[in-house]
Amino acid sequence: MLTVYMFGPTVAAVDGRVMLDCDLAGGKPRQILEILACELGSPVSKDRLADWLWDGSPPTSFIGSLESYVSVLRRRLASAGVPRAFLRTSSRGYLLDPDHVEADLSEFRRLTSTALDATALVALDLTERALGLATAELLASEPAADWASRARQSFQHERVSAAVRAAQLATAIGDHPRAVAFATRAQEWDPLSEDAGQQLMRALWFAGRRSQALRVYAEMRQSLLDELGDEPGPDSQDLYLAILRYDDANRRGAGAEAVTELEVLLRLMRQAIDQMPGVRAPASDARLSEVAVAALLAG
Secondary structure, eight states: OEEEEOBSSOEEEETTEEEEOTTTTSHHHHHHHHHHHHTTTSOBOHHHHHHHHTTTOOOTTHHHHHHHHHHHHHHHHHTTTOOGGGEEEETTEEEEOTTTEEEHHHHHHHHHHHHHTSOHHHHHHHHHHHHHHOSSOBTTTOSSOHHHHHHHHHHHHHHHHHHHHHHHHHHHTTOHHHHHHHHHHHHHHOTTOHHHHHHHHHHHHHTTOHHHHHHHHHHHHHHHHHHHSOOOOHHHHHHHHHHHHHHHHHHHOSOTTOOOHHHHHHHHHHHHHHTSTTOOOOSSGGGHHHHHHHHHHHO
8 A cells, every 4th residue: 555645745655565665756747646646536637747748838848757657656656666557547637546545634524524424522633643643834836836735725724614513613612722723723823813813712611711812802902903904803802802701691690681501501502503514593592492403413
């Protein structure tokens, strides 16, 4: 089995034995392996490969050059005992056969995809394993290639979304320390993500760290103003005000205008349900907890 590691400098290994470092017989053969590993199991056409390899301006004779690079890659890997079947040619282009090749990026996606249909505790463990694979920059061997930059941007969204989902689940089952940990990573990876900021605010608040939750909002607001020239959206503002009003209500005591703990929890529960795919929050607050529990058990 050939394994391609792309978090950090690209490395290829056969049955756990590292046999190729990031040089990989030159830049173009290495990039071909990386591109195909990013699309593991799916064919990539020669036109698309050429467009990426030459940053949108392939030479007129790119077919011959591309086939030559593929031949070099096959020979280099064959010399290390990798069967030729690992890199197949089809009418639709080249592809890496998933029966013979693994990639850390594909494993990340497999784990996070499986987590979507798992119970809360299993989903948290799967997400932790996935995030543990991505401890270094994706495609670090290709700092200047446009296609690699796009791949990193796409992966950044995947990683943040996975961490946000995990934080939401951890908050829902009352595992506040784990919720804070997941949400903190998501917010560090993308300070402009309001989903990440909101989850971190909730996690900190429910963990009894109200002042830190309010500070997250202030820092997120400043980042949005500095980078985008815009204020946080209504959901972020509502959450911020809910935290403030809840504390004020506790100091004032029960009153007609006080926002009670139950009201705040119902509001947050409704927001959480709204973010669950395929689940619709009921109109009646009395059924919110019933729907939330059913959704978590189904997940």
